[in-house]
Each structure stands twice: as C-alpha cells, then as structure tokens.
Amino acid sequence: MREHFDEQLEEIRANLVELCAMTEAAIDSASRAVLDTDLPAADRAAELSANVDVRARELDHRALTLIARQQPVALDLRALIGGMHNIADLQRMGSLAAHIAEVARLHHPEPVVPHELRGIIADMGAAATAQAAAAQEILSTRNEVAALDLIWADERTDELLRKLFAATKSDDWLHGAASAVNITLLGRFYERFCDHTVEIGRRVIFVVTGEFPDQ
C-alpha cells in the first residue's frame, strides 16, 4: 500500500513538472506572438493553455482522491496539498500566457510593442520563461537553494515593470492611449506570471521545511 502510494505521489510530481514545462512553452510562444507578430505562435500559446487547464483539473482531482483514500500525514500531506496549490498556480500561468497571446492576436497584423519598448518586453518574456524553467527544476528536485534563487530573481521582473509603466506614463510617450493600455496589460500579465512562479518556489520550501520563507 505504502509503495503504491509513493508511486502515485511520484507520478503526481512528474505531472506537475510536465504541466510547468507546458506553461514555459506557452509563455515562450506568447512572447514570440507579441514580439514577432507571429499568429501561429499565438495559436500555440492558446492551445497549450487549454491543455494545461484540462490536465490541471484532472491532476487536482487525482491529488484530492489520493488524500481522501490514503490519509497521508506530514511531508506527504504537505506535498499533496502544496501540489494542489501549485496546480492552481500553473493553471493561472497558462491563462496569463494565453492572455498575452490574445493581445497580439487582437492587433494582428499590427505590432503591439512600440520599437523602443521591444527590449523591455523581450526581457520580461525572457525572465518569465526563465522563471518557468526554474519552477520546473524546483518542482522536480525540491532544491531549496534553487527555490530561493527563483524568489529573488523575481525582483528583475518588478524592475522591468516599473520601467515599462514609467515609459507609458512619461510625457515623451508618442504612441497614444490605446498602445499604452496594451503595454500595461502585457506588463501586468508577465508580472503576474512571474509572481505565480514565486508562489511555487515558496510552496516548495514549505513542503520541504514545513515553513514558508520570509518575503
């Protein structure tokens, strides 16, 4: 029974890592859609997000059933409940990638990002992809140090977001209100995506230690 339980727990963990890889692919496609006005990439992000959603619901159900049937305690219980919270974060990350792609689609074939902000948006995209990759590693290894790195790395995204908002609000902004709105939404979607990876990092630390790290 115990052996079977461990197997199921391991399987759930492996599924979480896969879900996280899907959100990484989704945010990467979404960034391409936005930066290269690439419509197939937008479709791909939407498709991945829909798949994350379906698989997340299934996995959530499986974790709940396992808790109910096997009555785990301590680390196992934290892993399962933490896992269910992680599923919710990954689901949200998928939706945010789809939102980013949708901004690109709505304006296709016009580019959404003004030339002088391409650098910041590309950096936000790269940061989000890197954070998703780091979350994946952490879900797989439960390495606390890597989790702390992920949490700290998020400051970079906040800094990029500040730059982005400052640009849209500056008197030099030449692209009009509609473009400022798009940029604001994109910035916010990327920031929230990264916030969810931080939550995953914090939660992995909780699963391992039983305590949440200070923020």
Add this chain to the structure above:
Amino acid sequence: MREHFDEQLEEIRANLVELCAMTEAAIDSASRAVLDTDLPAADRAAELSANVDVRARELDHRALTLIARQQPVALDLRALIGGMHNIADLQRMGSLAAHIAEVARLHHPEPVVPHELRGIIADMGAAATAQAAAAQEILSTRNEVAALDLIWADERTDELLRKLFAATKSDDWLHGAASAVNITLLGRFYERFCDHTVEIGRRVIFVVTGEFPDQ
C-alpha cells in the same frame, strides 16, 4: 473527538466568512479612495488587506493542521481543502483592493478617474462589493443556488471592463496615455477581484456536490 472536529471545522468556516467580510470592506474603501480621492479610505484598504493577509496565513495553517491530525474524508475533507483554496482567493482579493487604493494614493490629490468614466468605475466598484457580499453569504450558508447566481452575476463585470477598455482605446480619448494606463489597471484589478469571488462560488458548489459546475 468527532464533536471537537466539527467545532473546529465550524470555526474555520466562520473565520472564512469574516475574512470575506474584510475583503468586502477593503474593496469598498478602495473604491471610495479612487472615486472621492479619499486618502484615509486608501489607508483603510491597505490596512484591511494587510490584516487579511496575516489572518489568512494563520487560518491556512490551522486548516492544514486539522487535515493532518484528524484525517477527514469526503465532505469534511472537501470542506477543508476547498477552504484552503478559498483562503488563497480571499488573500488575493485583499491584495487587489490594496492595489486599487494604491493607484488612488499615487495620484493624490489628483483624481484618477476622468469624469465621463466615473459611472463605469463606480459600477465596477459596486459590483465588486456586491460579489464579495454574495461570496460571504455563500461561504456561510453553502447555498448552491446563491453560488450559481454569483457565478452568473460576474458577466456584468466583464461587460463593464469591455466598456472601460473601449473608452481608453477610442479615438475620442482625451486624457492621455498615463490616465489610460491607470484606468486599465483599475479595470483589471476589479475584474480579477470579481473572478476570485467566482472561484469561491464554484468551489462551494464543489464542496457540497463533489463536482465543479460548468463554466
């Protein structure tokens, strides 16, 4: 033992209802901060949000401990795990109310909302307050019909958001990019706040029936 468990479960439920009341007060204060350039209301929203955060963490810990010690099954387990997810939603609702208040604070004493959008923002604020009040009732009564009403009522917020975005993106927009950014953020914060109340509604249905409603 069972009696004691029921008491603790009831206490957690009562605490969830209280947390939800705090988020309702927070979003109400935030709306006043935004619409009436009311700085004490902005402070109040921030303070309530911080309190929600502290109490949410405490309650989350209590629910987890109860699951670990008492090994509940079926409805009790769903109530506790659903409760933990609800805590996360309420925490986020508190943060979003604080974000809204912060937009008002950053621009104080200038008003953030252009005159012709006051109606839409006031309606979004009223909708968010009503959704939080409905969530509270549902957490308290677990009434499925009320939960479905809450889920459906959210369409109103989506419609308001569409109007808001259309206004900022229209050629008639006269308030510049910075103002469009603020309005976009406010709209999005209200929308997300309401989305979390919908999640609570869906989850209460899950706790009662064991199934999530179709969306």
